[in-house]
Amino acid sequence: MSSFSHVPESPIYYGYNGSPFVSKLEAVLKLKNIPARRVDVPLTPPRVDILALGIPYRRVPVLAIGKDVYIDTSLISEALEKAYPSSPILATDVGLQKAVTKFYDHFLFNLGFDILPWNKTPKSLQEDRKKFIGRPDIDFDEVATRKELAHSKLASHLAILEEHFSDGRVWYFSTPSPTYTDAGIYAVLDWIRSFRATRPVFDSTVFPKTVAWFGRLDTLFAAKPPLGKVKGPDAAKEIFSSTFTADLSQIGFDEVEAKRLGLKKGAKVVISPEDSGRDVVTPGVLIALSKQEAVIETEQKGQHVIPSLRVHFPRLGYSIREVPNGENAKL
Numbered sequence: 578m579s580s581f582s583h584v585p586e587s588p589i590y591y592g593y594n595g596s597p598f599v600s601k602l603e604a605v606l607k608l609k610n611i612p613a614r615r616v617d618v619p620l621t622p623p624r625v626d627i628l629a630l631g632i633p634y635r636r637v638p639v640l641a642i643g644k645d646v647y648i649d650t651s652l653i654s655e656a657l658e659k660a661y662p663s664s665p666i667l668a669t670d671v672g673l674q675k676a677v678t679k680f681y682d683h684f685l686f687n688l689g690f691d692i693l694p695w696n697k698t699p700k701s702l703q704e705d706r707k708k709f710i711g712r713p714d715i716d717f718d719e720v721a722t723r724k725e726l727a728h729s730k731l732a733s734h735l736a737i738l739e740e741h742f743s744d745g746r747v748w749y750f751s752t753p754s755p756t757y758t759d760a761g762i763y764a765v766l767d768w769i770r771s772f773r774a775t776r777p778v779f780d781s782t783v784f785p786k787t788v789a790w791f792g793r794l795d796t797l798f799a800a801k802p803p804l805g806k807v808k809g810p811d812a813a814k815e816i817f818s819s820t821f822t823a824d825l826s827q828i829g830f831d832e833v834e835a836k837r838l839g840l841k842k843g844a845k846v847v848i849s850p851e852d853s854g855r856d857v858v859t860p861g862v863l864i865a866l867s868k869q870e871a872v873i874e875t876e877q878k879g880q881h882v883i884p885s886l887r888v889h890f891p892r893l894g895y896s897i898r899e900v901p902n903g904e905n906a907k908l
């Protein structure tokens with residue numbers, strides 16, 4: 578990554594307390610000792626401070642390094658590793674780390690969703706999340722009846738972790754310090770543990786090595802200084818006026834993949850997640866494309882012109898499609 582100026586010392590991210598994916602990012606930031614600052618956004622959209630950047634993407638977290646905005650904890654973590662190489666978290670088995678962490682992101686997040694005490698949540702949140710996961714008829718009372726089943730699945734996951742840690746390793750990949758994978762599994766398990774009913778499942782007599790690994794991370798994170806905060810309007814001002822931009826030549830433009838996708842450089846596209854939150858698309862002009870990343874430049878026209886930013890999406894888990902001519906007005 579290169580730039581016209583230095584990498585900003587303190588990148589800005591958007592999120593709220595209680596989100597396991599925001600916690601995953603915060604775990605990564607703390608492992609890397611990056612003094613990032615958070616813009617607090619509400620639990621449900623609209624999230625005006627993210628929209629103010631010209632980015633409709635509805636999930637959190639989102640992180641900006643200068644004028645480049647990164648989507649998804651997977652790509653955000655890689656971008657942080659490139660921009661802030663000290664205290665590496667992807668120093669070994671990178672492909673395996675990405676695959677394993679994706680497995681835990683997916684299965685443990687879905688499990689946590691089943692364990693969440695939905696009966697104590699406001700109706701408005703329930704309605705929003707039904708839409709978010711694309712299951713308008715989900716019955717949260719029925720989900721509540723599956724709690725014990727979910728606890729049993731959690732025990733099966735902990736059994737796999739126990740098997741993994743049974744050789745006495747300190748961190749997931751036997752590295753000198755925790756990696757991206759430790760951060761990812763820790764954050765989502767910590768979220769699940771926050772639902773009190775799950776506490777007996779984390780039994781140190783049944784899963785001694787796993788509970789000890791969890792405890793080591795609790796201690797390590799408790800000793801880290803807290804991350805900072807910044808207000809949305811100040812964050813937007815700082816992002817728009819930043820002179821730092823990522824070097825897109827490292828991503829390049831993969832013509833073979835572009836052909837497979839039916840896209841050309843400079844095409845007007847929309848990108849959306851393939852799982853949750855897929856009804857919200859982010860429009861822009863396609864400026865870089867690789868097998869792992871797609872970058873669009875936001876193009877905002879209208880009453881209040883918003884300066885362009887570059888928004889980076891992972892390829893896996895996101896779909897890109899060209900906007901037919903007739904729809905161009907929406908960009």
Ligand SMILES: N[C@@H](CCC(=O)N[C@@H](CS)C(=O)NCC(=O)O)C(=O)O
Pocket residue numbers: 596597598599620621622635636637638648649650651682709853
């Ligand atoms: N794969 C995404 C998942 C992000 C995600 O699902 N975030 C949740 C919060 S934990 C979210 O945005 N939920 C809907 C919402 O808050 O509006 C990532 O790694 O960043």
